[in-house]
Amino acid sequence: MNQPVKAVDEKFCSECGAVIKAKAEICPKCGVRQMNPPAAINLGPVASNGKSRIAAALFAFFLGGFGGHKFYLGQVGLGIVYLLFCWTFIPAIIAFVEFILFLTMSDEKFNQKYGQA
Structure with missing residues (x-):
């Protein structure tokens, strides 16, 4: 052929x-x-394990009450705790604070804290 x-x-x-x-x-x-x-969506610099600070912030804002950002960052145990207590709305409040922290955190600090593979 x-x-x-x-x-x-x-x-x-x-x-x-x-x-x-x-x-x-x-x-x-x-x-x-x-x-x-x-076109690829650019969510800013990513950590060595492929996690993005902006993506983590978006997960915290939209799915934080259910622990979505914790599952994304590989913290499954905390994600399950968020799921168990989501009916109290306390995880949602904590996730909103974490959303703000992710937005104000530098990329270097995010990589140090969450960049392990």
């Missing part, structure tokens, strides 16, 4: 597979508009 070869500045059409220029918005062969690859 003869496979088409593409150069560095070329790509394959997402519809017909023809070799087209990498910057082409529309395939000249089939006329289908080419979609750009989805």
Whole structure:
């Protein structure tokens, strides 16, 4: 089977597979508009274990009453405690304080505290 070869500045059409220029918005062969690859969401610097301070803050804000941020950071025991006491709303209050702490914490301090793999 003869496979088409593409150069560095070329790509394959997402519809017909023809070799087209990498910057082409529309395939000249089939006329289908080419979609750009989805842009990655940047949540700031990440720790060595792949955890992000901003992601932890968002988990604390939205799922903190259920311990979502604790599970995300690998603190499963504390996450279970948050789940057990979520009906008291005390974990939600603590999670809101932790949300503020995550936002004000430096990336270096976050990496020291939560960056272990």
